[in-house]
Amino acid sequence: MKKILFIILDGLGDRPVSTLGNQTPLEAAKTPNFDFLAQSGLAGLLNPLPPDEYPTSEEGHLSIFGYDLKKEFPGRGPLEALGIGVKLKPGEVAIRVDFGTVDPNWVVIDARAGRIEDVSGLCKAISNITIQGVTFNVYPGLQHRGVLVLSGKGISSKISDVDPHKTGPHRLGVKILWERPLDKTLESFFTARILQEYYLAAHEILKKHPLNQERILKNLLPANVLLARGAGEFQKVETFDKRWNVKSACIAGAPLYKGIACFLGMDVVEVAGANGLASTNLLGKFKKAADALSSNSKYDFLFLHIKAVDVFGEDGDCKGKKEFLEKIDIALGKIIPKITHGNIITTVCGDHATPCTLKDHSADPVPVLIYDGQDRDKTENFGESFCKKGSLGHLQGKEFLKKVLKI
Ligand code: ZN
Numbered sequence: 001m002k003k004i005l006f007i008i009l010d011g012l013g014d015r016p017v018s019t020l021g022n023q024t025p026l027e028a029a030k031t032p033n034f035d036f037l038a039q040s041g042l043a044g045l046l047n048p049l050p051p052d053e054y055p056t057s058e059e060g061h062l063s064i065f066g067y068d069l070k071k072e073f074p075g076r077g078p079l080e081a082l083g084i085g086v087k088l089k090p091g092e093v094a095i096r097v098d099f100g101t102v103d104p105n106w107v108v109i110d111a112r113a114g115r116i117e118d119v120s121g122l123c124k125a126i127s128n129i130t131i132q133g134v135t136f137n138v139y140p141g142l143q144h145r146g147v148l149v150l151s152g153k154g155i156s157s158k159i160s161d162v163d164p165h166k167t168g169p170h171r172l173g174v175k176i177l178w179e180r181p182l183d184k185t186l187e188s189f190f191t192a193r194i195l196q197e198y199y200l201a202a203h204e205i206l207k208k209h210p211l212n213q214e215r216i217l218k219n220l221l222p223a224n225v226l227l228a229r230g231a232g233e234f235q236k237v238e239t240f241d242k243r244w245n246v247k248s249a250c251i252a253g254a255p256l257y258k259g260i261a262c263f264l265g266m267d268v269v270e271v272a273g274a275n276g277l278a279s280t281n282l283l284g285k286f287k288k289a290a291d292a293l294s295s296n297s298k299y300d301f302l303f304l305h306i307k308a309v310d311v312f313g314e315d316g317d318c319k320g321k322k323e324f325l326e327k328i329d330i331a332l333g334k335i336i337p338k339i340t341h342g343n344i345i346t347t348v349c350g351d352h353a354t355p356c357t358l359k360d361h362s363a364d365p366v367p368v369l370i371y372d373g374q375d376r377d378k379t380e381n382f383g384e385s386f387c388k389k390g391s392l393g394h395l396q397g398k399e400f401l402k403k404v405l406k407i
Contacts, residue, residue, distance in 0.1 A: 011310025013353025013366035027383035041371035044392025060351030075232020083259025099223035114221035156187035163227035239265030313354025
């Protein structure tokens with residue numbers, strides 16, 4: 001069986017932009033290596049999720065990897081927790097949190113607290129707090145992100161998000177929501193009540209925290225609120241390797257994607273300088289990916305995730321998205337000889353679209369390609385409008401992975 005390099009560029013899909021000559025960032029980008037793979041391989045479009053659903057990254061990935069989101073989705077919290085090395089115990093609840101800034105009326109001024117770099121000191125200040133027998137701990141993630149874990153008896157993850165993220169990634173001018181139960185069980189009512197109490201207590205501690213006082217003096221926004229979402233509990237699913245008969249590993253920078261890999265039982269291969277940001281060590285990631293698929297390696301499936309494409313989309317920075325795609329292409333070019341000798345299938349897709357004009361995820365399809373060393377489609381370039389004409393057609397969910405595994 002051939003080995004597979006499975007590249008997911010987060011938020012890859014986009015829409016034509018007038019400042020890029022009515023092309024998408026991917027179409028406008030100079031990407032000779034992606035173009036080569038598309039020209040010599042198979043191209044198409046993919047909707048990781050049904051088009052009427054708002055696509056989150058975690059759902060997009062699990063759907064692409066062939067998991068049933070109704071039965072096999074633990075929620076974002078547990079995935080983020082796994083990604084930063086926090087293993088939940090049965091009965092614990094994990095919630096993804098962003099440290100943000102609110103005004104005295106709880107209206108969001110900045111959902112990333114002025115892009116705060118390190119929240120570990122703040123996490124410590126609002127950890128080890130016990131309310132009615134339930135202990136709250138917050139673990140720091142990348143930049144403004146963290147994970148809140150609840151440990152104790154009689155708790156439930158069937159509780160609402162207080163983060164108004166459904167209004168868009170920036171939530172500007174939106175009031176944060178009140179915690180409420182999502183079903184009628186005592187556990188959900190109890191959890192919602194103590195969580196609300198905790199959020200209020202955390203807000204008071206954060207407001208007065210010396211690190212935040214210092215930020216205010218420096219004219220920086222204080223990280224004074226937890227924007228929490230995606231509560232979930234410990235869950236175990238069939239491993240990716242068992243489901244698809246492969247030996248898999250993952251290379252990613254951002255914790256969520258390492259967490260998704262851990263959840264699916266993939267090994268996580270660490271790369272120095274892989275940080276999930278635009279400054280990530282792209283070349284290091286591609287080189288490690290090629291090494292992990294070398295003939296003497298035990299792996300035959302390597303999931304390589306690159307995050308910052310999505311971030312440029314959410315910032316509405318179409319030029320930045322285009323230029324970052326060009327940087328990825330240069331890094332990919334360095335390993336082309338190692339992945340085009342005939343024993344490796346290389347695939348590229350996105351977990352959802354993040355059109356710069358929307359500054360948000362959308363259900364638009366994403367372009368995909370499969371390169372297997374045989375001359376196939378005559379796709380001109382790797383881009384949305386070119387891939388639309390590709391022979392893979394328009395795929396949904398796990399259909400893309402199944403095609404890849406059948407080659
Ligand atoms: Zn994503």
